[in-house]
Amino acid sequence: MDLVNHLSDRLLFAVPKKGRLQQSCLDLLKGSDIQFHRHSRLDIALCINFPIALIFLPAADIPVFVGEGRVDLGITGHDQVRESRTTEVEQILDLGFGKCKLQVQVPEKGDIQDPKDLVGRNIVTSFVSLTREYFEKLEVEAGGEERRGATKIKYVGGSVEAACALGVADGIVDLVESGETMKAAGLKPIATLIETSAVLIKSKHPSHPELIDRICSRIRGVITAQKYVLCTYNIPRSMLTYVVQITPGKRAPTVTQLMDQGAEDWAAVSVMVEKSKIAMVMDQLEEVGATDILVMNLSNSRSS
Numbered sequence: 001m002d003l004v005n006h007l008s009d010r011l012l013f014a015v016p017k018k019g020r021l022q023q024s025c026l027d028l029l030k031g032s033d034i035q036f037h038r039h040s041r042l043d044i045a046l047c048i049n050f051p052i053a054l055i056f057l058p059a060a061d062i063p064v065f066v067g068e069g070r071v072d073l074g075i076t077g078h079d080q081v082r083e084s085r086t087t088e089v090e091q092i093l094d095l096g097f098g099k100c101k102l103q104v105q106v107p108e109k110g111d112i113q114d115p116k117d118l119v120g121r122n123i124v125t126s127f128v129s130l131t132r133e134y135f136e137k138l139e140v141e142a143g144g145e146e147r148r149g150a151t152k153i154k155y156v157g158g159s160v161e162a163a164c165a166l167g168v169a170d171g172i173v174d175l176v177e178s179g180e181t182m183k184a185a186g187l188k189p190i191a192t193l194i195e196t197s198a199v200l201i202k203s204k205h206p207s208h209p210e211l212i213d214r215i216c217s218r219i220r221g222v223i224t225a226q227k228y229v230l231c232t233y234n235i236p237r238s239m240l241t242y243v244v245q246i247t248p249g250k251r252a253p254t255v256t257q258l259m260d261q262g263a264e265d266w267a268a269v270s271v272m273v274e275k276s277k278i279a280m281v282m283d284q285l286e287e288v289g290a291t292d293i294l295v296m297n298l299s300n301s302r303s304s
């Protein structure tokens with residue numbers, strides 16, 4: 001197959017080839033009905049139902065390719081966009097997965113309590129630019145311009161948490177989600193550089209802008225459906241002003257008349273509620289007299 005010819009008319013969309021973001025990305029593509037066949041060992045997959053080619057790349061390389069305009073769209077971590085230093089990508093959508101923090105970590109039992117204590121010492125990280133930027137500020141605060149660059153920052157590609165135990169580093173800068181890796185390595189956090197999650201990014205000069213809008217709209221629909229549930233309930237009309245405050249909806253609740261004889265002063269409400277808040281919202285609705293409260297998962301959505 002002549003891949004180069006096949007790519008020329010297609011929107012190029014980069015997704016992580018491995019690691020923490022990959023499965024959620026594949027789920028998102030499936031939910032958006034972006035169909036493709038990936039041949040084993042090939043990092044390019046042509047879509048069947050869109051003029052799109054998926055390019056499987058390391059998460060760290062995606063902002064570089066998108067920033068240089070070699071690829072039109074991409075999914076990677078916000079941390080990787082910041083680390084790449086590119087100003088040529090637009091972050092168009094927070095995808096809500098891959099949430100973690102980039103933290104300064106030191107041995108739990110050591111004498112270092114404050115990131116300032118690390119100035120002039122050895123740091124190991126996969127995020128050299130963000131770490132350098134962070135420590136340059138501390139260096140200047142600690143000793144003026146002549147201290148700038150005093151901290152030794154070394155790049156490693158993975159297993160960063162092993163660096164202190166191996167005597168390579170006095171502290172590390174690494175991602176933390178559950179904290180299990182940090183704890184197992186006998187480390188504790190002493191500062192947070194940034195919080196991150198997966199983002200959809202696009203080149204500032206993309207090809208196929210209309211197709212990009214279509215894909216963004218599909219992905220946004222799937223993300224919204226994952227974030228919200230649909231809640232319906234019945235409520236006396238006299239209580240409507242209260243319950244609208246409990247369930248304001250994404251735009252506004254839909255209120256309809258109950259058809260039951262004798263229920264003229266009752267209304268049926270249908271409204272989107274954030275999944276993370278639904279249990280508390282149901283408690284509040286019950287307290288103010290709502291009945292027949294039902295909650296349904298959404299498989300997809302579209303709204304402007």
Ligand SMILES: Nc1ncnc2c1ncn2[C@@H]1O[C@H](COP(=O)(O)OP(=O)(O)OP(=O)(O)O)[C@@H](O)[C@H]1O
Pocket residue numbers: 016018019020021058059060076077078079080097098099100126157158175176177178196197198
């Ligand atoms: N523990 C985690 N929880 C949530 N998201 C994470 C976690 N670790 C990493 N991420 C996100 O996934 C991105 C890719 O990290 P990951 O460790 O999967 O890298 P990778 O591309 O597999 O490279 P490598 O494993 O070789 O370092 C990170 O930049 C971050 O945005």
Ligand SMILES: O=P(O)(O)OC[C@H]1O[C@H](OP(=O)(O)OP(=O)(O)O)[C@H](O)[C@@H]1O
Pocket residue numbers: 019020157158159160161174175176177178179180181182
């Ligand atoms: O706080 P936790 O939930 O334990 O997650 C944090 C770990 O996850 C990432 O590494 P990953 O496991 O992806 O492998 P890596 O060390 O090879 O990058 C990150 O670099 C941490 O090591």
